[in-house]
Amino acid sequence: MNKLSRITLGLLSAGLLASNVQAEIIKIDGSSTVYPVTEAVAEEFQITTKEKVTVGVSGTGGGFKKFCRGETDISNASRPILKKEMELCAQNGIKFYELPVAFDALTVVVNKNNNFIKPLTVNHLKKVWEPAAQGKVKTWNQISSSFPNAPLKLYGPGADSGTFDYFTEAVVGKAKSSRGDYTASEDDHVIVQGLSRDKNGLGYLGYAYYIENKSKLKAVPVVNNKGKIVAPNEANVLNGSYNPLSRPIFIYVSQSALKKPEVQKFVDFYMKKSAPLIKEVKYVPLPAKAYSHNIEVLKKGKLGTVFGGEAQVGLTIEELMKREAKL
Structure with missing residues (x-):
C-alpha cells in the first residue's frame, strides 16, 4: 500500500471514528x-x-x-x-x-425593592398581558388604583417558550395571545437580569429561576380559583392550591x-x-x-x-x- 493510500485509509478511519463518537x-x-x-x-x-x-x-x-x-x-x-x-x-x-x-410553579415576579406590590388576581394579570393592553396599559395604577402612578415595564418569555404558551393560556385564555411590547427572551436569565435592574418591572418565569435569584426578585402571590391567596411553593403545588399557574x-x-x-x-x-x-x-x-x-x-x-x-x-x-x- 502506497503512502497516499495509507493517508486516505487513515482519514477514512478517523472520519468513521469521529462519526461513531458523535453518534454516542x-x-x-x-x-x-x-x-x-x-x-x-x-x-x-x-x-x-x-x-x-x-x-x-x-x-x-x-x-x-x-x-x-x-x-x-x-x-x-x-x-x-x-x-x-x-x-x-x-x-x-x-x-x-x-x-x-x-x-413547576410558574412564578410572577417583581424587583426585590418593590414595596407596593400586593397579591394579583388572574384578571389583574390578564389586564396587563392581553393583546388589547399593548401600548395602553403602561403604568402600575392602571392595574389597580392601589398601585402608584409609576411606569410599568414588562419582562417575559419569548414566543418559542412553553412558559409563554402556558401563561397566556392560563391568564389570557388562549395560548400565545399576548401583548408584544415587552422585553422577551427564551432565556430566563435575561428576564432575571432585566427585572433585577428595574424597580418598576413585572414579569414571569419558572420557579427555579426565582429561587436561584431570591436576592434580586420578589415573588407575587396570586389569588387562586377559590379566592385564596397562595404563594408559589412546593406545598401549594402538591396540594393543588397554586392554580392556575402550577x-x-x-x-x-x-x-x-x-x-x-x-x-x-x-x-x-x-x-x-x-x-x-x-x-x-x-x-x-x-x-x-x-x-x-x-x-x-x-x-x-x-x-x-x-x-x-x-x-x-x-x-x-x-x-x-x-x-x-x-x-
Missing part, C-alpha cells in the same frame, strides 16, 4: 424551564457512566422543531406537544414517548433514539435517580409511582401524548397519571 452523544434541547432538571440529571449520569450528553436551550417550541426533524434524541418541554408539532413529527417519521418529570414539565423521547443503548440508560437513570436532583434545583418531584408509571409506558410502548395536542391548564399530578397516551 445524547442530544437534548428545548425548554429553559426544564433545563436545570435535565442538566442536573445529565451531570450525574455522565459522572456515573462516562457517556456524553449535550443539553441545549432553544425554548420548548424551538426544541420541538429540532426534535421533530430528527436532530435531537430528547426534547425538554414546559408544556405538552401541540398538534402542529405532532404533524411535523409525523411528516418526518418521528414517534415519541411523553414523560412528565416534575411540576404545571407539569416533560421530556419527550424519540422512539428511534431509545433503541440506542446510551439513550436507554439515560432515560432509565432519569426516571430512577432524578427525584432528589429535582428537589435540589427547586422543582417539585412527582410521586415515586409516577416515575414507575413512566417506565411502564416505555416498556409497553405507549407512544404519543395524553393531551391530544391541546394546551391545558390546572391539571393535578393525579389527573395527569390517569390519562392514556395517544398518537
Whole structure:
C-alpha cells in the first residue's frame, strides 16, 4: 500500500471514528424551564457512566422543531406537544414517548425593592398581558388604583417558550395571545437580569429561576380559583392550591433514539435517580409511582401524548397519571 493510500485509509478511519463518537452523544434541547432538571440529571449520569450528553436551550417550541426533524434524541418541554408539532413529527417519521418529570410553579415576579406590590388576581394579570393592553396599559395604577402612578415595564418569555404558551393560556385564555411590547427572551436569565435592574418591572418565569435569584426578585402571590391567596411553593403545588399557574414539565423521547443503548440508560437513570436532583434545583418531584408509571409506558410502548395536542391548564399530578397516551 502506497503512502497516499495509507493517508486516505487513515482519514477514512478517523472520519468513521469521529462519526461513531458523535453518534454516542445524547442530544437534548428545548425548554429553559426544564433545563436545570435535565442538566442536573445529565451531570450525574455522565459522572456515573462516562457517556456524553449535550443539553441545549432553544425554548420548548424551538426544541420541538429540532426534535421533530430528527436532530435531537430528547426534547425538554414546559408544556405538552401541540398538534402542529405532532404533524411535523409525523411528516418526518418521528414517534415519541411523553414523560412528565416534575411540576413547576410558574412564578410572577417583581424587583426585590418593590414595596407596593400586593397579591394579583388572574384578571389583574390578564389586564396587563392581553393583546388589547399593548401600548395602553403602561403604568402600575392602571392595574389597580392601589398601585402608584409609576411606569410599568414588562419582562417575559419569548414566543418559542412553553412558559409563554402556558401563561397566556392560563391568564389570557388562549395560548400565545399576548401583548408584544415587552422585553422577551427564551432565556430566563435575561428576564432575571432585566427585572433585577428595574424597580418598576413585572414579569414571569419558572420557579427555579426565582429561587436561584431570591436576592434580586420578589415573588407575587396570586389569588387562586377559590379566592385564596397562595404563594408559589412546593406545598401549594402538591396540594393543588397554586392554580392556575402550577404545571407539569416533560421530556419527550424519540422512539428511534431509545433503541440506542446510551439513550436507554439515560432515560432509565432519569426516571430512577432524578427525584432528589429535582428537589435540589427547586422543582417539585412527582410521586415515586409516577416515575414507575413512566417506565411502564416505555416498556409497553405507549407512544404519543395524553393531551391530544391541546394546551391545558390546572391539571393535578393525579389527573395527569390517569390519562392514556395517544398518537
